[in-house]
Amino acid sequence: MRGRKATPVSGTNDGSGYDSLRLDRTGQAEAFDAIGDRYDEAFPHKEGQVGAGDWLIESLDPGARVLDLGSGTGVPTARQLADAGFEVIGVDFSARMVTLAREYVPTATFHQLDLADLRPGGSRDLGRFDAVAAFFSLLMLPRAEIPLALRTIHHLLTPGGLLALSMVEAHVDDFEIPFLGNTIRVSGYLLEDLHKILDTAGFEIVKENSYTYAPATADVPPEEQVFLCCRRRD
C-alpha cells in the first residue's frame, strides 16, 4: 500500500546513496493514519494487484519469505500471500495502517518502518527475502529516492528474487495532490522511464499490465496503474 513511516527529516551518511538526501516524510504517514480504512473503500477493485500477487504465488516455492513493502491495511496482498502459505512480513510507515493490518491479517508480521531503515547498513535488518511486493508504495517517495529504494529492494532480495511493483503512471516529483480529504506528495514515471530505472537497478521485467483505474471517489482522479512483475538479475 501507499505507506512509509514518518521519519523525522534527517541526513544520512552510510554510503548507500542516501548521503546527500534529506528524507522528508512530513505529513505522509499522518495522512495515511487519518485515511485508515477509507483507503480500501476508495480503491475497492484490486484485480491488478491480486493478479500480481497471483504471479508471486505461482512463481515462489511454498514457505517462501515475502516482504510486503507499504502493506497498508494488509488487504488484499499480505492476506493473499499469507493464505498461500508464505512467511509474510509487512512494513508500513503509518502506525494506524500497521494496527489495522495486524488486526486483518494475524498470520503475517507487521512493522512500522521506513524503507530507508532497511537499506544496507540501515537501522533495521529483517533478513533476505525471496520476493518483495511494493504496491503503490514507492510513489510516496521523491523521485531522487526511488532508484535508491529499488537498490534497497535489490539488496533485500536473494539472487533471482522477485519484485511485484505497482506505480501510477505520471511524470511528477514530490507532487502534492488532494487524496481522500488529505494532501499527500507523490512521484511517478512514465512507463518507458520506469523500465530504464528498473533496468539500472538490476531488475528484468517478466511481465507487465496497465489498467486505467477510476477510484470510487470524486476526490481522486482516474489513474493509469502499472503492475510490473520483475526478477532480480543477479
Next chain:
Amino acid sequence: MTEQPSPREGPAGTARRGGSSSGPAPVVPLGRTPVQQMDRLQYLDVATRRIARGMDLDETLRELRWAAVPAFADAIVIHLHDPLPVGDEKSAAPVVLQLHSIDRAPEARSALLMPHAEYASVAERVQPAFAGRLAKLLLAGRPAFGDTPGIHPAVAELLGPAASAHGTLPPGRRLIIAPLHGRHHVMGTVVLLRRPDRSAFTTDDLLVASQLATHTAIGVQKAVMYGHEASVADTLQHTMLPSSLPEPTGIQLASRYLPASKTAQVGGDWYDAIPLPGSRVALIVGDVMGHSMTSAAIMGQLRTIVQTLAGLDLPPHEVLHHLDEQAQRLGSDHIATCLYAIYDPISHRLLMANAGHPPALLLRPNGHAEVLQVPPGAPIGVGGVVFESVEMPAPTGTTLVLYTDGLVESRDTDVGTGVEALRTHLQSTPHRHRLSSLERLCDRILTALAPGPRDDDIALLTARFEGFPPDSVGYWHLDPHPLTAGQARRLTRRVLRRWGLDALLDTTELLVSEVVTNAVRYASRPISLRLLRTDVLRCEVTDDSPQVPRVRQAAPGDEGGRGLFLVDRLAQRWGATRLSTGKVVWFEQQIPKDQPIQGS
C-alpha cells in the same frame, strides 16, 4: 316602427325591451324629460361599470357589446388596431384595423348589415387611406353620425362591401361611428347601428356613444397593458431558464418548468445542467423566495452566478459558499434555496451540497427510491453558513430527481409529506417506465404530484446516469518540461492504439502536442492530460496558469501562436475554460462511425 327621425327620442324608449321582443319594439315618443335624462344616466352608469370590469381585451369588448345591444343599438361592429399599441411608444407602421366582433339584436339580423346572418360582407381588415376621411375621423377622436356630411366614405372604408350596396345601411341618424382613442393611440373603432324601424340616435345619444367609446378605449388600453405585463413577466421567467439542456455524454437529462396557475404570477424557480471537465456535469435546482418580477430577476442573477462558479470547477459546498456571498451583494432580503450536485460518469460518484432546498431523490434500476440524506444547510442569502459536500455512489441506470417545493408542498401538504409522496410515487414506477425515457418520467411525476391548479411554480430536473467504463479514460500528471509535449504525444499514441482509434492518431497527436506545448509554457506545477473516449474523442489539458489562450493568426516566422489556430481548424469542437486552479483547454474529434468499439 316607422322612421321617425326625432332628435328628442332617446335610447330609453327601446332600451330595456328590445332584447327580448321578437317584433319591432314599440316606441313611445317622449319629450326630453328629466326622467329620460335620468334613464340615460342610469344606463351609462351601468354600462361603463360593466365595461370597466373587464380584465382582458375580449372581456372588455364583450361587456361593451352587451351594454350596447340591444339597449342602445341593434348592431355593433368593433374593429381594433392591429397590433394594439403598447404603452406610449409611437409606431411608424400604418394604422391597420382588424374586425374584432359583431353583435346584433335578434330582430336586426334580417334587416341590417347582415342579409345572410353572416359577417362575410364586413371588411375583416382595413387599412385607412392616408389622409382619407376615415383616417381624419380616427385622428379627430370624436364620434360622428352616419349622416354627417362627408362621413359616408369613412363608413364605406371601414365597413367595406357591406356599406357600399344600396339599402344595407339604415337611413338617417341610425349609425354612429366612434373611434376608440387611448391616451396616445387610436385603439380601434366602434360602429353602432339601429334598425330602420327604431328611432334614430339623438345628439344626447352621440354623447352616450362617446362615453361608451372612451370607457372602452381605456379598458382596451388597460387590458393591453396588463397582458403586456404578464407576457413580460412570462418572457423574463423563460429567458432566465435554459432554453435547452446540454446533451453531455454519460448522462441523460430532462426538465420541466410549470408556472403558477395565476396569470402574471411569476416565480423564482430555476434549474441548470453545466458540463464540467472530465465529462462531469453539474446539476442545479434553485428557488428564490417570493412571487414577483423581482424574484424572477434575482433568480436570473443567481443562475448566472452559479454558472460562473460552476465553470471554475469548484466543489459543491464552495459553489454554495460563494453564491451565498454574492447573493448578499444583491440585497439583504433575497433568500433562495439551492441544491448543487456534480455527477462524475467515470468514478460513478455523485457529490452534492444543499442550501436549504428540499432533498433530492434517487431512483435505482431495481425500483428502490430513496431520499438523499444531505445536510440541508441554510438558504442562500442568510450569510456566514458552512455548507457541506456529501459524496455518494451513482451507479449506472440510477435516476436523480431534483425539484422545487411547488412539487411537494401545497396548502394541504407539508414538505415532508410531499417528499414522501414523491418517493412513494417513484418507487411505484412500473419497471418498464424506470428505464424508459426521462421525458415520460417527468410527465408521470407531474401528473401524479401536481395534477391541478397550483399556487407555486414547479421546476423539475431529472438525470439518468449512464457512466463510462474506466477504460474510456486516460489520465496523467506531467511535470512541465521541454520534453512534456513529446511525452504527451507518446501517451496519446499508446491510448488511441489501445482504443483502436488509429484513424485519429496523427491529428490527435499533433493537437495534443500543440496544446501541451502552450500549457507547459506558462505552467509552474504539473499539467494534466486527460483523454476520454465516448461517442467522441475528447482531450483535456489542464494547467495551473489562469491565462486563457485566444486564437491568433501566427505571423510568418513566429515560433508559437499556431497551436490554437491548428486546434481551431482541425478539431470538431474546442474550448478553454478558466478554473479555480488554473485553466483547461479541451478539444473533441468525431470518432469515425465504422470504428469498432475496442478496449478491455
